[in-house]
Amino acid sequence: MWQLIVEAPFAEDIELAVIDDEGVHSLIFPCQRIPAGWINAKTREILDVHPTHWRMWPTSNACAADARRGAKSS
Template identity: 55%
Template sequence: MWKPISSAPFDRELELAVLDEDGEHALIFPCIKEREGWKNAATHARIDVHPTHWRDWVPDTIPANNHRSLTDSL
């Protein structure tokens, strides 16, 4: 179940939903919220994203090529 980004916890691996020039989709890598912004959980690199929703990251269950609309699961 997707939750509003305003409730995203800090220091935990999360799956993020973003809205960009390609439409709405889930990122294919886990992210961590920090006071300074978001980072890729695997590389620890900062990322410039503006997520709309989050849910707990569940390893190995997120398909790498997910073309479903997020509105199908919101």
């Protein structure tokens, strides 16, 4: 579930939704909030983004559990 950007945690891998020249979309890499703004959680590069909302970055364990649940319901 998407959350308000002002509620984004610091120093946790999260998924950001941003508005840019192409419209609204989510970034394809995990991001982290830092006091000065946002960074790419993998490369530690500072991002020049203006996110609108966020949600927790899916972990491999969560993805595997979702896949198992999907296989059971098929």
